[in-house]
Amino acid sequence: MxxxxxxxxxxxxxxxxxxxxxxxxxxxxxxxxxxxxxxxxxxxxxxxxxxxxxxxxxxxxxxxxxxxxxxxxxDGEARKIFRAFGLVVIGVIYIFMLTFLGYVLSIALLLVAVAFYLGAAFNLRMILIAAAGAVLLWTIFVILLGVPMPAGIFSQG
Amino acid sequence: MDAILTSLANLEFYLVLAAVLGVAWGIVGGALPGISPSITMALLLPFTYALEPSIAIVLLASTYVGAEYGGSIPAILIRTPGTNAAAASVIDGYEMNKQGKAGLALGISLYSGVIGSLVGLSALVLFSEPLARLALAFTPPAYFALGILGLSVIVSLSGESLVKGLIAALLGLMISTIGTDPVSGISRFTFGVSDLLSGIQPILIMVGLFAMSELLKQASAQYEIRLKTIPRIQFPDNKLKKRLILPQCIGALFGGFEGLMPGAGGTIASFMSYNEAKRWSKSKHEFGKGSPEGIAAPETANNTVAETSLIPMLSFGIPGSNSTAILLGGFLIHGLIPGPMLFARSGDIVGDLYVGLFFAAIALLFIGIAIMPACIWLVNQPRPYLNAFIMVLIMSGIYSINNSLFELSVVLVAGIIGYFMRLLRFPFLPTVLGLVLGFMIESNFRRSLLLSGDELSIFFNDRISLVLLSVAVLFIIGSLAKRFIGFLFTKLKSKFAENTGR
Structure with a gap:
């Protein structure tokens, strides 16, 4: 070996x-x-x-x-690599979604996907945490730091 | 000293706020097992892009200070060091916790951390300033020699395998060649991708290597940590304070020295000062059974290192640890290049850094008490949610720098590289050093040869270059000799054990 x-x-x-x-x-x-x-x-x-x-x-x-x-x-490394690869795939999907869905929705979905993938139960609590987290981050980046994050499907016109 | 006075005269509220927030963020990050000070700083790095340079640098440096204390919280409460440097505090800290003295153990850690930070800051001001005078004498050969000196550090940063350390450094040097050639302006290794023309920003590689790879590693890890009670921090009384003076002096001494040595870091300083504090203590028998001195020495040492490790970084642009490498990234994203010219061109920022670090040391005392319930709440949160938020912070922070999806992909790729480097046990720091120093070495080497008409003697005729190259050679010989002696010692020990049957 x-x-x-x-x-x-x-x-x-x-x-x-x-x-x-x-x-x-x-x-x-x-x-x-x-x-x-x-x-x-x-x-x-x-x-x-x-x-x-x-x-x-x-x-x-x-x-x-x-x-x-x-x-x-x-021993056990193949399973670990496979788990890590799953997280990379979630990251890649996020990159593709970001401009289309917009920052708030993409970040909420990313939170749900990563937490679920890492073992958290899918329930109302998870959805509420993801929604609150996305709004909090949008406030920090867009309102406080003035970073133009993509609006995606929420953009006008 | 003038820079400090100027900074104090123009003291901004936001500078103090950055110190306070940095310390708070550092304590929280340090308290989370598996999240090292460098990861805590790497997560913050993209956010600093939108800030003023002084505020950004103070925020990052204060995070380092806070994280060194934060690491001792789980070390004392659950026998799991939050940072590597806090491992020595587990020995007596956890014993004190078992005796119902967790509050006092945390108080000693905090008190010693503040003393260590202040001693380290004094050393930083004292030693970094004189180096500024060299600034104007630096020529292209001297800058090349400085880069070589920086790379020579790899010998001591390589851990158990020098070959692996060198391969890791070469990887960093190779990444630094991507983009536009520094002399002819022609593109290299860009494969027609326009995003690569300006090269790959070190921040992307750092965040990927340190933070993203850690997340990938933790994708299959199980964390079952619960902190049941919130201890009330209790500071030592006068009698105990007197008893702690000697171990704190030992901690400050080792911390000061190890901080200057690239690659040594807080962990070695903590364990060395613990051993020496035990050797010089009047109550040796208490060590390992809950000795307050056994917490004071390592905690003073690792907080001193947090300040003195900035000396080689600020003076020569050489990061000696993962955390200082991230801080270097903070300088670079604001167009500041640490090294001799930093003092000449951006003395105000150096002054602000000193003043900010002073406020960080003082803030540590108050924030350390106030943030305890929040820390314990956060440590108790389910790990999948914490890691999901870390992933979201990385992706949001990186995108906020240039609104570039390409840069997000680079971070993911760097994370994958970092994951496999962890798997194959390659060190990260040589890669970061190679990446940061690569451009400086290549561009100054070629410029020097253009100036001298391709005569290599220019590197030996320039006095600063000659001195720096000589120091690099001595450093390499010293580190190799240390490795060889260590190897011989291990061989002899195993032979002795074989012969005696022990």
């Missing part, structure tokens, strides 16, 4: 490689200095790639020495 360090090293290698590829494809201006816009990124990409390889090597060496199987490191 792969250890956390090994996976971290693989991610660094992938990231470094991609970054390096785009660095080599970087357009260079006639006004550029000797180093140019791709100079530092190339160095960073090579360093990331090298450190990723070192981390992988370290992880392999440590796994061989270790008496504890790496498999136990990941």
């Amino acid at each position: 792969l250890s956390r360090d090994f996976v971290g090293g693989l991610v660094a290698i992938a990231l470094g490689s991609l970054y390096l590829i785009f660095s080599f494809r970087q357009r260079v201006s006639a006004l550029a200095d000797t180093i140019g816009p791709a100079g530092i990124p190339k160095v960073l990409g090579i360093l990331m790639l090298s450190l990723g390889i070192i981390l992988c090597a370290q992880a392999i060496f440590q796994t061989r020495k270790s008496v504890v199987p790496a498999a136990t490191e990941w």
Whole structure:
């Protein structure tokens, strides 16, 4: 089983490689200095790639020495990642809703969705808290701080 | 000192209000287990965008002060430190609570916190001011060297794996290259997205890494915390105050020193001062059984750190902890760049910060008492609602900066990156350092070479650059030596245990 360090090293290698590829494809201006816009990124990409390889090597060496199987490191992680992913999906839906539904309604729905997703019971109390929270935040941002939040379907015309 | 007098002469009501509100918000955030001072500050960061720079900075810095005390409330009452730095206060604080002295334990924590804040503030004023004189002598090579000095801190910030710390820093440096090239003006890594042309604001990455990733982590966590009673805070009497002087001095000393050391932070200072207070105490036997000295030393230390950790941040623009990194973000969103030029160009803001921190230290005493029922009420609220409100605050606050949906997406992506960094045990602070220092390092390195006709000797001919680079090299060697000695010590200890069968 792969250890956390090994996976971290693989991610660094992938990231470094991609970054390096785009660095080599970087357009260079006639006004550029000797180093140019791709100079530092190339160095960073090579360093990331090298450190990723070192981390992988370290992880392999440590796994061989270790008496504890790496498999136990990941116990229960898949469920946690799945739960976190759900919260990200709620965030993405909020971003898409915001301009259409407007700030007050979107924020109330976001409150309900996140609280429900994290385990709160769906009842009248939840709806009242979400409505009060949305009005409170609208007051803070729009009235007190003067931030123009989207009115969405409530906008005139 | 002139800046302080000017600030006092033009003292604004809103500056004092910012100090008071910051302390109150900090105590509440610090009291919530799982919400660190940096997250408390990160949640506030977007709101400061609409405020005047001085008020915004004071609000954030006061939050840090309040959070350091707030962390001791659950530490004493439910044996769960609200912040890492409050972990040392659990030992004797919870024992005092079991003996029915929770009010006195909280009173000692508050009283020591105020003393720590005032001592730390004095050190901040004393040490930051002289550094301002260097301001006008800084050239592009010196700024490059300053950036390198900042990056050298990563060696001590990397935790158990230096390689992981360096990878995290490289990630920050890579993000800093997104946008327009500082010398030729050509776009880099923007992939045709116009929103990326001006680069990615550090505030978005900070809020994503610290606050959003914590929410994602807590999506599968279970919190069952109930505080049944609201203790009445009781301050120590004169006899006890005399007994607390020595542990408070020890706490202030360690707090002052550790605050200056990037990466050391309040947690190390708290535990070191606890150990030393025990060693020097006349009542050693009471430690671990509810000693007032065992609360005074760590609480003085972590509040001193909250002030002295601002010294490297203000003077060199190097954040030594997560909280100071967020404060740095507060400076950046107002177009202020901490470092030598801050004192020369925005001395009034530095003066306001000192004055605001003084009011924050005093406000801590009163707000700490007044806000206790509210804190306990909030800690007792169901966690799903608290986290839902935190998510809503993040999304609203970020949108309010530029009314940009793109920036909301960046925060979500940074949150996902932060979540996987937590999962794979990569530290955050090197990423923030790389992100903040990346532009300064690259632009000044290339400008220096343009000035010298591509001669690297410019970095050694410039005296300030030479000194800063030498300090960076010494710092790296020192930190590596410390790591190596620690590694050898652990090896020898395990060998000894193997041989003796212990």
